[in-house]
Amino acid sequence: MPELPEVETVAQELRDNVLGRRIKSVTAIWNRSFDNQCETALAGQSIERIDRKGKYLILNLERTFLIIHLRMTGQLLFYPGKVDAAEDHVRIIMQFVDQTELHFKDMRKFGRFYHVSDIQGILNNVGIDALDRQLGLPMFRKVLRNSKMNIKAFLLSQKYISGLGNIYVDESLFLSRLHPSTMVSDLTPSESKRLFENIVFVLKQAVRNMGSTISDYRDMYGNRGNNQKFFRVYGRAGDPCPVCGTQIKKIKFAGRGTHFCPSCQIKQET
DNA sequence: CTAATCACCTGAAGGC
DNA sequence: TGCCTTCAGGTGATTA
Numbered sequence: 001m002p003e004l005p006e007v008e009t010v011a012q013e014l015r016d017n018v019l020g021r022r023i024k025s026v027t028a029i030w031n032r033s034f035d036n037q038c039e040t041a042l043a044g045q046s047i048e049r050i051d052r053k054g055k056y057l058i059l060n061l062e063r064t065f066l067i068i069h070l071r072m073t074g075q076l077l078f079y080p081g082k083v084d085a086a087e088d089h090v091r092i093i094m095q096f097v098d099q100t101e102l103h104f105k106d107m108r109k110f111g112r113f114y115h116v117s118d119i120q121g122i123l124n125n126v127g128i129d130a131l132d133r134q135l136g137l138p139m140f141r142k143v144l145r146n147s148k149m150n151i152k153a154f155l156l157s158q159k160y161i162s163g164l165g166n167i168y169v170d171e172s173l174f175l176s177r178l179h180p181s182t183m184v185s186d187l188t189p190s191e192s193k194r195l196f197e198n199i200v201f202v203l204k205q206a207v208r209n210m211g212s213t214i215s216d217y218r219d220m221y222g223n224r225g226n227n228q229k230f231f232r233v234y235g236r237a238g239d240p241c242p243v244c245g246t247q248i249k250k251i252k253f254a255g256r257g258t259h260f261c262p263s264c265q266i267k268q269e270t
Numbered sequence: 271c272t273a274a275t276c277a278c279c280t281g282a283a284g285g286c
Numbered sequence: 287t288g289c290c291t292t293c294a295g296g297t298g299a300t301t302a
Contacts, residue, residue, distance in 0.1 A: 003295055032278090055296080071296050073280080089280090108279045110296065149272065158297080165295050214295065215282080234295095255274070257293080 002070045003055060004130055004163030005206030006217050006225060010076055011052040013220035014059075017078045021096040022046040023061075030109055033091035038117040040064045054126050054162025058119060067114040067122050068104075073216045074111030077103045107216065130163040131203055140196040144184050151187070151195075152180035153254040164199065167212060167234045170259045172199045174233045179267040180258050186268060205230065233259040 002010070026042045028034035045061040052058065059066040068076070077087075079101040092104035092113055104113065114122050127143065128135050143160050154160060155169045164172070173180055175198040178191060187195070206212060211225030214235065218224060228235075232242050237250035241261040250259050 006295070069296085071278095072294070106279095107281075108294090108296095110278065153273075156296090167295055212295075217295065 002074070002211065002217055003165035003168050004203055005168070005209075005227065006211035006219075007052055007055050007057060007070065007163075008131075008207050009211045009219050009225070010070070011050055011057055013078070014057065014076065015050050017220065018047055018096070018100075018102060019050060020046060020048075021098060021100060024095040024097045025093075026113075026115075027093045027095075028091065028113075029093065030091040030106075033104065033106060033109060033111060034113045034115070036115045037121070038064055038115055040117065042066070042115060053123055053129050054158050055165070056123060056126065058123075064115060064117050065119050067116060067119065069112050069114075071106070071108070071110035071112070073107040075105045075216075075218050075222075076220055077105060077218075077222060078220045079103065125159050127158060127160040127162045130161050130199055131207075135161075137193060137196050141189075141192055144187065144192060147184040149184055150180065150254065151178060151182045151184055152256075152258060154184050155199075156254060156256070161199075163203065166256050166258075167214075167231070168199070168202050168206065170234045171202045171232060174260060174265060175202065177264050177266075179265045180253050180260060181267055233261065235259070 023042050023045055040063050045063060047059050047061060049060040051060065055069060057068040081099060083101055087105060089105050089107045090103050091106045091109065094102040116122060147154055151173065152169055155164050172195065176195040178195060206227040209225060209227035209230065210219060211217060212227040213224035214228060233248050236248045237259060239248050241248055241264060244261065244263050246261055246263040248259055249262050250257055252258065
């Protein structure tokens with residue numbers, strides 16, 4: 001479910017709620033959700049800083065790191081007091097010494113908490129965050145260079161640019177008038193500029209709208225995002241293109257449902 | 271190196 | 287009502 005804007009929303013809310021809190025216990029109700037890769041105790045450490053890279057949340061503790069990936073259905077829910085009604089699908093419960101709690105709810109069980117002494121192991125192959133201040137047009141073009149992939153698969157792979165998922169790739173390509181199968185190596189300078197600017201625009205707009213909710217995504221308070229109201233092509237197969245009125249098509253491409261306007265996003269024959 | 275497929279899981283929705 | 291198939295904001299392993 002969550003892509004960069006949803007994870008960023010949760011990161012900001014985590015900073016508001018759990019920064020500085022001291023961990024009393026971490027209990028895995030579903031063992032595979034908690035990948036403990038280091039011996040140092042989590043209990044007794046406090047949360048010093050919270051970062052995000054792509055779709056990963058990085059909780060900097062006093063001595064170690066807790067890296068969280070929500071995958072498809074992961075949710076972090078904060079409780080300011082004692083919790084009595086146990087919810088469905090809670091996989092990990094984190095208690096703080098001040099009696100507050102953070103619950104990790106994850107219906108499909110794909111999400112993970114990684115407890116590590118070093119962030120490199122997990123984040124090694126994650127490329128620069130799509131909203132990183134360091135990422136300007138020159139660096140974006142440098143990352144595109146030498147790729148022999150199509151643009152959709154390239155943006156979905158997190159190893160070059162991280163944070164975009166299926167929704168925001170389709171939305172960015174639509175605004176950039178690029179067919180998903182366009183080869184990265186075929187992008188003209190004006191196309192790569194357009195693409196970069198639209199990626200930033202689409203992601204920032206979604207962050208302002210607290211992310212997108214299709215079915216499962218909720219923020220820390222259980223609220224839905226608002227950005228789904230602004231989708232131009234995602235989930236709109238059969239609807240008229242907002243630019244030219246042609247019916248939006250949905251095909252399977254790069255292994256994913258792919259939405260695009262067959263008139264605005266022309267497939268290039270080389 | 272790229273691309274396709276499966277695997278990991280659960281639940282919702284649509285067809286019959 | 288019920289059974290079966292397909293699909294879902296992700297990604298890692300395996301196989302061509």
